[in-house]
Amino acid sequence: MRMMMHFSAVVSMIVLLLGIPNSALAWGDEGHEVVCQIAYMELSPTARQRVDGLIAEDTEFREFARSCTWPDHPRQRASEHFLNVERSASKVTSGQPCGTAAKCVVTAIVNDTRDLAASPDGSDALRLLKSLGHWVGDIHQPMHVSFSDDRGGNKVSVTGPCDSNMHSVWDTCILQETIGEDAKTVAVDLRSEITQQERMDWSAGDVTLDTVLGWANESLDISRMPDVGYCVLKGDVCQYDDNRVVYEEGQQTRSVVVDEPYLQHQSERVRTRLKMAGVRLAAVLDKIFGEGDQVIAAANLRDFSLKRVVDARAAATPNVVPQLRNLALAPTVRDKQMAGVPTQDQIDALLVRVKELEAELIAMKSR
The missing domain is CATH 1.10.287 (Helix Hairpins)
Structure with a gap:
């Protein structure tokens, strides 16, 4: 396990030397596989069959869970893996869903959800499925809704078992040190903990821009919490440290003790974020993979509504055959x-x- 931690640190250093934002590597491969494996197990039989059909066309991946790592290997759509906010921001709003940037993980989810819902059998459906699974994982990683000056925690050093930086702690170390290293086993274990009430609380209703912003704000709330140690709250501003509001390139990095008590304390948050991401991704895919093939897309970002898109598609091609699972289970x-x-x-x-x-x-x- 320690060897894997050192390997992660080496990868992080190579990424930084190449000038690639390490925030593109959320959760590590295992975390993304856990999220998508939970989602796959949560899918209705009809949606799972549609997902299987798309993955069967893939030349690289045989399983949906593994395909969700695709946007990281190689890095694709780099600016859409995360969301940078101002250090004074306590909430992401619909007026500036990506802060001052043109694109971010919020718009990636909305755009890919819309496009996949509009044409679930289209030529681009496989790419959209793999990307969407990845983005939903990204937005639930707290260090992916964070600050640009410290590169989402890459410029916050840590000491302890993780031996790298704060971003890597939340990407991989907490997961591997306190939950498990086998993605499928972890996914089965985590899913067994999810209650029906949690499923309803986490994924009820339509998927809109406000829904996705809610997911981002949950991550931002965690990244700003004092016990996380990512930043130092001074009034409404989450500073880099006690004396510096922001980190400037070339300065000495601050260091946070990430010991066993820290890992155990934060473990429950990581477990919850992985479960939330899996349940929500499944809910989105269940809504998408209905019948019909024609959709009226939203005119702009604020008008987006997954329910409206799917309803429009259903109206264009009426579903005259009852779904088999309804006949079998009702x-x-x-x-x-x-x-x-x-x-x-x-x-x-x-x-x-x-x-x-x-x-x-x-x-x-x-x-």
Whole structure:
């Protein structure tokens, strides 16, 4: 594990020497795979079949989860992996969804969601699917909604087991040191923790610009928290350190102690962000992969509504064949009377069994 941490530090140094913003490498490959594996397991059967169909066309990846690392290898659409804000900003607003930049992870999600929903079977659908999975992971990594002068924590040194910088701590170190190193196993474990209430809280309703901004603001809230150690709050301003508002290139970097207590304390936040990203990505893809092939797209960013896009597509091509999962799963009145309302114990037992079956399936596929 320590060797992997040193490897990550070497990669970070190479990236910086080449002048590539390391903030393009959110969560590391494992984190992105965890998010997309959770999303894949959360998908409805119909949506999962559509995703499988697109991935089957890919010449590089055989699994959706692994395909979500694609925009990092090589780096693509560099400015759309993150969102830089002013150090005085406590919230990202619709008036400036990318701050002073023209593009960012917020617009990447909105644009790719719109384009994929508009043509889910189009020639560009595979690229959009892989990109969208990546962007949703990026926006849930707190160091990706941060400050440009310190490169999203790349210019904040750390001491301890992680032995690199603050960005790398949140990309990989917390995940690998406290949660696990195998993406599929971690995804199964994390998904088993998600409750139905959390699914509703995290992904209910339409997907709009405000929805995506909400995801960004959750990350910004975390990056500004004092116990994270990324910046130092002085009034409303989150300074680089006690004496410097911003970091200037060539200056000595500040150092934060990232020890075992820190890693354990932040572990729950990382677990939650990964679960949120997976559930939300699944909800977006479930909405996208409906019937029909013609869509009226939003006129501009603020008008975007995934529900409106999908509704327009459905209206253009009416769905006259009921979905199979509705026919198979919709209980009759007699079934409901006989079954009664399931208890929480029954639900928990089923979730445990689902986890066991998924682990068995993953093991079989890897043989």
